[in-house]
Amino acid sequence: MSKDKLPAPRLQLRWAASDLRSGYQWECHYELVLPLGEYDIRREQYDDEGNEVGKIDELIVPMKQPSLRGGSGTPCTAGDGSRYCDSPYRDGAHALWDAKILGNPPVFVIAPDGMAFPHKERI
Known part of the structure; x- marks a missing residue:
């Protein structure tokens, strides 16, 4: 699923390449995404x-500062090329707990290439 077609409101864990700290190639941004209505002035974007x-x-x-991850692998992609929901352990748990408090909006993990994976509680 593409991140462009996700429902809002939602919680998301979005992976991106990182240069914040040596040895950590990836950062995961834990975010709350809210829909903006037609007349909401927060929709307007301006240049300098x-x-x-x-x-x-x-x-x-x-929701917080990004989590960092090192290693040679790409988040959400296994060594054989298959794709999967790859949430940071703590942020993934926090997102599921927060979703319950917020009325159960969906939670997604967004791979660096924009592919989205539903994040569900592990049993």
Whole structure:
């Protein structure tokens, strides 16, 4: 599933390449995503000169600083090329706990290439 077609509101754990600290190639951003209505002024985006350059449909709110991961593998991709939901252990647990408190919005893990995986509680 592509991250462009995900429901909002949602919680997401979004992987991105990182250069924050030596030895850590990946960072995972734990975020709350809220839909923005047609007349919500938070949709408006401006350049440095104050000119409106477009509108956004979602507001992405960071829940904490990114988690870092080292190693040679790419998040959400196994060594054989298969794909899977790859959440950081602590942030993944926090997202599931927070979802329960917030009325159970869906939780997704977003791979570096934008592929999205539903994150469910492990039994």
